[in-house]
Amino acid sequence: MEQEYRAILQAVGEDPEREGLLRTPHRAAKAMEFLTQGYRQNLQDLVNDALFASSNNEMVIVRDIELYSLCEHHLLPFIGRAHVAYLPAGKVLGLSKIPRIVDMFARRFQIQEKLTQQIGNCILEVTGALGVAVVVEAKHLCAMMRGVQKQNSSMTTSMMLGRFRDDPRTRQEFLTLIKN
Numbered sequence: 001m002e003q004e005y006r007a008i009l010q011a012v013g014e015d016p017e018r019e020g021l022l023r024t025p026h027r028a029a030k031a032m033e034f035l036t037q038g039y040r041q042n043l044q045d046l047v048n049d050a051l052f053a054s055s056n057n058e059m060v061i062v063r064d065i066e067l068y069s070l071c072e073h074h075l076l077p078f079i080g081r082a083h084v085a086y087l088p089a090g091k092v093l094g095l096s097k098i099p100r101i102v103d104m105f106a107r108r109f110q111i112q113e114k115l116t117q118q119i120g121n122c123i124l125e126v127t128g129a130l131g132v133a134v135v136v137e138a139k140h141l142c143a144m145m146r147g148v149q150k151q152n153s154s155m156t157t158s159m160m161l162g163r164f165r166d167d168p169r170t171r172q173e174f175l176t177l178i179k180n
Ligand SMILES: [Zn+2]
Pocket: 071, 072, 073, 074, 075, 076, 140, 142, 143
């Protein structure tokens, strides 16, 4: 990947040999490796048995999970927050695992809609919950820095599964709880 970043520097008319850029291909490759580490993670290792029997049948919500991803169309960042809820059916997930699941899917080339669905489906699969809800709010640098240059537009996507889809009251409770 270092060679490719060197080629990009040349393609834009830069001199990869000038002092400030000498280590840039190396650093950029390292950064890209980090930002795409989700491709090299798997759910089993990540959840690592942090699934606990529980009689809790109340909604579990984790809100304001910071989210950093790269759009698959421009390879530019989109940045925002995810809110996740589920209704346990005998099993709860260790609290730190939900942000990790968000990161595993965010650290890939993504579109926001697909990311939202992958998080929702994954949490449903892992917990066997009665319902899962995911809302993602994000600003896309590809829209802010180029193209339409709508500096403050943000996009909201959601996925409602099971009880959250079928029961308007459950869905409304979640939507009320994630409002600022
Ligand atoms: Zn884009």
